[in-house]
Amino acid sequence: MRALIQYIKDVAQGFYSLSQGLLLTLKYFVRPWKHIVEQYPENRTTTIYIPEKFAGEVVLPHDENNRHKCTACTLCEMACPNGTIKIISATIEGEDGKKKKVLDKWVYNLGMCTMCGQCVDACPQDAITMKNSFELSVYNRNDLIKVLNKPGSKLKEKES
Amino acid sequence: MTLTIQFSDITKWIHETLNASMSPGWALFSEFVLAGVAMILLVVVLAVLFVYMERKVAGFMQLRLGPHRVGPWGTMQVFADVFKLLLKESFAPFTVDKFLFNFAPILVLAVAFMAMAPISFAPGLQLWDMNIGILYVTAVSSIGVIGILMAGWSSNNKYSLLGAMRSGAQIVSYELSAGLSLVAVIAMCGSLSISDIIASQADGWWIFKGHLPIMFAFVVYVIAGTAETNRAPFDLAEAESELTAGYHTEFSGMQFGMFYLTEYINMAVISMVATTVFLGGWLPFHIYGFDAFNNVMNFIPSWIWFFGKTFFIIFLMMWFRWTFPRLRIDQLLKLEWKYLLPLSIINVVIVAFLVVMGWHF
Amino acid sequence: MENLNTELPKEMTEEFVVNIGPQHPSTHGVLRLQATLDGETIKDLLPHLGYIHRGIEKMCESLGYKQFIYLTSRMDYLSAHINNQACSLAIEKGLQVEVPARAKAIRILMAELQRLTSHELWWGSCAMDLGAVTPFFLAFRDRERILEIFEENTGNRLTMNYITPGGVMTDINSDFVTRLKTLLVKIKEHLKEYETLITGNIIFQRRLKGVGVLPKELAISLGCTGPTARASGLSCDVRKYYPYDGYEKLDFKEIVADGCDSWSRYVVRMEEMRQSIHIIEQIIDNIPEGEYRAKLKGIVKLPVGEYYQRVETARGELGVYIVSDGGNKPYRLKLRAPNFSNLGALKPITVGSKIGDLMASMATIDLVIPDIDR
Structure with a gap:
């Protein structure tokens, strides 16, 4: 009986862990303003950040x-x-x-x-x-x- | 109700005009051709939408934008890719089994198309309302595995063979629990015909009416459906980091494109069946007692309901794909044979008990 | 009826050889693994090296002491700072130069940031080898910010050549401390995301637990170092045992786990990221003022003798062994690369397991192929 309870607990925990991951990806899916990509060829003259010391x-x-x-x-x-x-x-x-x-x-x-x-x-x-x-x-x-x-x-x- | 065009009226009109102008045999033939062309168009449009959606969903979940350079918001990216695949040479390595190699993608694609036949997209918009619709879909969709095995075997490549064997083991196993979860609903509504199943949900979708057993069956069906379409986290057949591209490693050009298309059509079939069986097909969402709300829901055309639900389930599958790591092959089979299948059987027994006792709605 | 037991058909299986690599998505480089498979099970595994052998040791012997350091960044390109630090320390040992305190602090900061970037990239690619693609982007998001700090202060992103004999090339920027502090807050937040997305994930745990077991004895006899060995219960952190550049004054834990499996290796690395942040936090507020570089001659000549220096890179122990004949170039330079000896563990831990386990083991050993071949 205890084994069964443990088993059910494991399954529930597994599902919980999966749902946590799903929530995280959903969080990023619905918040496009958090995205990090740079529009490189377009921003080459405007917002691109090249540090002063960068060795080009x-x-x-x-x-x-x-x-x-x-x-x-x-x-x-x-x-x-x-x-x-x-x-x-x-x-x-x-x-x-x-x-x-x-x-x-x-x-x-x-x-x-x-x-x-x-x-x-x-x-x-x-x-x-x-x-x-x-x-x-x-x-x-x-x-x-x-x-x-x-x-x-x-x-x-x-x-x- | 007069505002909405009934699809059955359109089909009736086409039928009458064709019969008026030619002999019944030719009329039937041209109807077949029309239906086929319509289906191909629908499927291609859907596949293009799914590919675009997948890229955007993947991008947004990965802090990216997805395609956004070709056309407005990257909408033309898919077309660009399709044209590129069409123009590419369908290259076959020297040592492949030429006949099987060229036949495999066609078979896989044809089977995926066939499975769409009995699905009812809207009232009256159905190719073939056969009385064993669900059985037909499950039966036909399992032929696809032969095409995958063919592709893997004929490629004369060890990666391909491993991928095909994995895919075979996987699809054959997961078909069982997918079928059993459909059986739960079929037992409750007492018919295999898709129109009957939809009609039986007029007073509530099965996922709400059927209570726990059907909800469980829905979860199992989505898991098994994801596995049947070889998608992550069950994408062992193509397992990019293990087998490079699995069974379609050696394919190029439009032959590869066919496999790619098939994946999305299979997804569409799986989610359409799930929509039909569990989420009430093209029926609108109703809450018992809220007549004003129900009227608003009724106002939305039925085909929007159907495709809305389909896209919801497809979004679920994409969400899984871009979140979870892949299972190992033995874990995959263990999940099916040790967990999903026994639980599905128990579930079917419970459902049967409920039906016999008449405790369902 | 009695014939039933005697004439059972024999199982017909045949082993076959699959070349995993040199071009393969999960070898992360040009490593070729000749795997003998029985179905899905790996029967034998033979790594073939040399696809990216550039002869760095020999090239170093033809360059001056100050010049060859940039080459070592190209071995383990994810621990470029630490490789440079190892060479610089070895040369300083020969020259008997005292490195200024500020330079030491900057070196540790950079080395720990480098360890952080390396482990972050490993986290992303480990998840990607196991089929999850999203973590890769999350990892690169944080890594990119650290690389930006490198870029601002050293001039380069990947192969910096910043740590040099006598100290560091240039002084850090004035806004280095504030930028790093805000970044650390963010990284700590994001480490929690890593935990929810991957560490807690049941599929991921099942993929790693009990897979690729490397017993402690085997780890010792194969010469494994770094997180790979520490996950097998072998305490071998060079920063603790042979401290350099002032690690002895810092408070940090050596992460040792005794699970011996891939999951322990994963846990050790995740925990090391926290320790790195902890180390950085200790130094960040009290970087000593003063010179950032001790003056050296234009052309450095080491006294005749042998010099050995070991450091802890993100993957294990890197040893630099210099033999000098008194000239302006090393007579012999030997680099003891951590990945080469860690690769040795790949066969014993994967034989008998599935192909998926091979990827999991390879991902958690965290091989960087240019470091194997040099």
Whole structure:
């Protein structure tokens, strides 16, 4: 008899547990405003939330006079685990006649970058940063190889 | 009452005009064709609605929106999918049994259509009011398992075979308790004919009139019906996480579409039978004594009542599907043979006792 | 009549082999299980590895000490922070660097958040392996919020490379604490939903109870660690036995269950989520001020010697063994991955059970395939 009561209790408990689950799904069914989906392609310019620190790509910021801070020291190139960065430097003759190494091309291969941030970490001049850009895919693989310094840009000398 | 169009008038008018213009044999033939086309159209429309409804229900229960890109609120998504399936090649692997492989989806679909024949959608809107309507539905719907076994066997794929065998064991078992729960009502109203069963509920649906035994039978029928249609939590035949897609793993294109369609038609049949037998078919909801309320209920057309109830039961099945985890195969069979079947038999005995003593309404 | 007993037809059964994987919905990766089935019953199970072998150990040996850490996030991608932490700790051991207190606190916060995300994803996928799809979305809802916090503070969502030798890459944001606190309240609420939807569900319990029994002795001899071993009554939490980064100062319980079955593994993980929240709550209000990173040289060179560090990832014990020859790259790096040894338990616990049980066992062992192959 006790076994029978226990059995009935088990069945009732089973049904109760199932009904609890059903109530939960019904709760979400009747409350569509609790839903969490984002309307991604539509909200890409409006409500999309990309945090400030999000690492989308490496950029070499230029100031308003088209000057950057890279001294072509190639520490970032050495810090990169994937060989993403290639610094091509040129030697020019300064105004005072001294030969100087300056940045010619800051070549960045986005296709090989894992956004580990080692280059930003290694840079002694804080010349490069991570930008929170997204939707960077292109149709041609060669388009992923970018030259980050703008044409005609110059080194921003430290104010001393 | 003059406002509502009686479906029997329409059918009578069609019958008379056809007979007036051609010989009785041709008239009968064209009536068959018309009825068939009407049924196919109805079923396809229903299936499209069910697929859309399933996606929306699933989406809303899972904190999503469901389809909402193709057409307004995603209504065209189903049509887009159907056209995609129609345009796809029905690919058959090299080692399949070609005849059975191509025949299985057709058989499954045809059987699902056949089961719709005696169902009464509204007063006068019934293809064939045979005197053994319920028996016919249960008998015909169990042929479908042959198609599933055929699909699993001919695919020459172990996943498919396992899925088909599971499905066979499952459908054959659950048919028993589904049938027995229908027997409970049949014993009470004393007829197998669907129109008689509906007529017997004019003073109250069986689920209310029959008290506890019929309520129990309703619960058992919904569980067994869910299992018969191979839907979660009893979707072992296609068990996505175990057998990838079960018996229709190898099917593609519209052949897959037929299996997909069949699932929804079977659901429709199960819920329509449940509606007819337990929830009073196309009869409106009445509360004894509230005449004003009853008149309002009467004003709603009968076909809306029928499909409303059908959709309610289908919603129940979808609700189950998107809430519960799947059972294991031995648990599934245990549930049937150790719990549902004995309880159904006891239930039938109780009902028989009630009927013999005349204690029912 | 007497012939009846002698000439019974023999049962004709034949075993057949089914390849579950490498592309299968419930292996969650490219694991191939060669299963010998007798009908529904599993007679033999042979895991085939190597479909996602990338040679991470060898790749690490060709990179500098600071550089290879990002690779370890790609092993057990659900415990990326903890993997990074293990490597950083091993390198710090060699360099004898003292990590600032703030960095230690941030590391523990991130590691426990990572454990939370991992267990949440496991909860969803476990339910999905057993046929319930809705829990997956509920789990991802909460996981997404934690990933957002990762994204805000570390820059990446999945493979962060945030914990680095000497501390952490960048400081946490100023609104980190408030955001995390509001999130924890929500997660605690949602954990109750998990309980009502799945834990209490009778079908789910019946699917897991008594399934995939891994006895304690077997767990020890197979080298199982983490929740898988703790569910078999084996107390093996590295955070308790070999505390690192200040776990010794924290108050948390090591969850040990002795049911040995899938259900115990489920319970242990659910309880570990609560413990993780408990740990976070202890630190969140008193993150020490100060430096977040000890200064290291540009190119790190470890003294000649061998260094071993173990941590508790979401799946078990991860060991990092570095042999240094004094150069700027490790001479040899060995990663003792938890999933590899946990996979060993899959065959003994599933042979003799049904296919559905295989999925249940695999789901509760919580395998991450890239960690098995590395």
